[in-house]
Amino acid sequence: MAGNGGFPSRGVWRRPALRWVDVLVAAALVALLYGLLELAPGLNAPFLPNQAPETVSTDPANLPYYAVRSLLRMFVALIASVLFTFVYAIAAARMRRTEKVLLPVLDILQSVPVLGFLSVTVTAFIALFPGSALGLECASIFAIFTAMAWNMTFAFYYSLTSQPRELDEAARVMRLTKWQRFWRLDVPSGMIPLVWNGMMSFGGAWFFLAASESISVLNHHYALPGMGSYAAAAIAHGNLRQVVIAIVVMVIMVIGINVLFWRPMTAWSERFRVEESEAAERPRSVVLDLLRRSSVPARLGRPLRPVGVALDHGTRLFGLAERPLARPVTRERTGDVFFAGAVAAVVVYGAWRAFDYVHTTVGLGEFGHALALGAATFARVVVLLIVATAVWVPIGVWIGMNPKVTRLAQPIVQVLASFPANFLFPFATVVFLAIGISLNLGSVLLMALGAQWYILFNVIAGASAIPSDLREAMTGFHVGGWLRWRSFILPAVFPYYVTGGITAAGGAWNASIVAEVVDYGSHHLKATGLGAYIADATGTGDFPKILVGVTVMSVYVVALNRVLWRRLYRLAETRYAL
Structure with missing residues (x-):
């Protein structure tokens, strides 16, 4: 054919x-x-x-x-x-x-x-x-x-x-x-x-x-x-x-x-x-x-x-x-009340058994001691969030609002956020010992090495997501300086900052456990805080103190989320969402 x-x-x-x-x-x-x-x-x-072996070989060939x-x-x-x-x-x-x-x-x-x-x-x-x-x-x-x-x-x-x-x-x-x-x-x-x-x-x-x-x-x-x-x-x-x-x-x-x-x-x-409309620049991957x-x-x-x-x-x-x-409204309400009552009964029973266990072992006064230690860790978390916000929000906005800078800087930020910062703790410990800085202050820096990147990462994402027509409108109206930041940039990145702040705060609380107790060779540095309390209790297998420490840290984190972050998140949804 x-x-x-x-x-x-x-x-x-x-x-x-x-x-x-x-x-x-x-x-x-x-x-x-x-x-x-x-x-x-x-x-x-x-x-x-x-x-079981307590350590592994440090031969680089492995x-x-x-x-x-x-x-x-x-x-x-x-x-x-x-x-x-x-x-x-x-x-x-x-x-x-x-x-x-x-x-x-x-x-x-x-x-x-x-x-x-x-x-x-x-x-x-x-x-x-x-x-x-x-x-x-x-x-x-x-x-x-x-x-x-x-x-x-x-x-x-x-x-x-x-x-x-x-x-x-x-x-x-x-x-x-x-x-x-x-x-x-x-x-x-x-x-x-x-x-x-x-x-x-x-x-x-x-x-x-x-x-x-x-x-x-x-x-x-x-x-x-x-x-x-x-x-x-x-x-x-x-x-x-x-x-x-x-x-x-x-x-x-x-x-x-x-x-x-x-x-x-x-x-x-x-x-x-x-x-x-299609974005001007989309991520590419070979x-x-x-x-x-x-x-x-x-x-x-x-x-x-x-x-x-x-x-x-x-x-x-x-x-x-x-x-x-x-379902009918009356039946739904009855079911909700029954379900909530059953869950509340289980929670109350579990809390009573936990308190009774602590009372018969280390005493309920241990909660007061842990709360005081938690206040020290809480202060470090607050300092970390304030400093990270002041430093990384302007930098994140500058990176996110410049596409060429974003394309170069975003992979670097991803690597920094993914790198296990506790690998750098030995070098920080050497510096602390050399210049005489107590770990009570130095632990803030160690916590920041692992938590601050969440704020930067989210602010970059928020700044890069600002529609180009809004940027052009601000430029056309000659809005600049502090007025541009207060009326345009900060409201636009606020929802993303809240997400980064919640993640950074949670990461800082978790990082306190490894940042408040640092061992390097024969040196043992320890800060006063809830993280060190939990780390010591975990290492010695003291279950009552582990329970006390975890409970107190949970109370601090949940209270901070409910009092501050949830309200900020609701504000971001209702007032500052684009």
């Missing part, structure tokens, strides 16, 4: 040529699977608590293996955090009765320090997997999970509660099932805040990597192979050379993760942005461009399509995506 002038048949049945981008993507997947298979035996190695082990823990914790976020946030946003309980519980959980979780869960996980290192691995991953999950859950919850009413009505008009609504509306509408807060939470979890891999609880010390335990061992030996090597490896890891994972994720999430040009992801996803179709049809048996508000 082709020779007689008909349609050309040559090459119609020929298979597509193998392209170099497909080979590259396939090779990367094979390398990833091979690495996971190589790591598997080490995760389930024999383990006896009384014979650093590649340690780096991969730490990355595996971080990403497993990230996957668990995403799954928890979907379940918890959906339940809080879609079920009015549970919302009244789940949100306060989440507020309390985010105020509990990582060491508070470790002191309870390490023994349980070791008992769950007797004779295997998998129990200690699960305890470490759970500790990292507690440093990630709460912020992501809050972000996804707020994206669900702020969905436009038109989208909700469209979902019900189209008779979507609950699964279809979740996958086609809830997840896409919350993808951008979920990705960005996931990136921030991932960076914050690096800060607690040493505490999660070099565990000191109940007078026992356990060390898992990883970057955090390597840094802890180098710091304990007072070897600054090995600490510098660990810092260099961590910088390479953080940059690599941002290039290979978070940069593609942020660029991909832009497809879910709802706006009337890795994402390669994946889009390759046919490997589509071929891997093809077998999963029948599963999605089956879920779409099967979930229709469980009802449509309608709001659960069809």
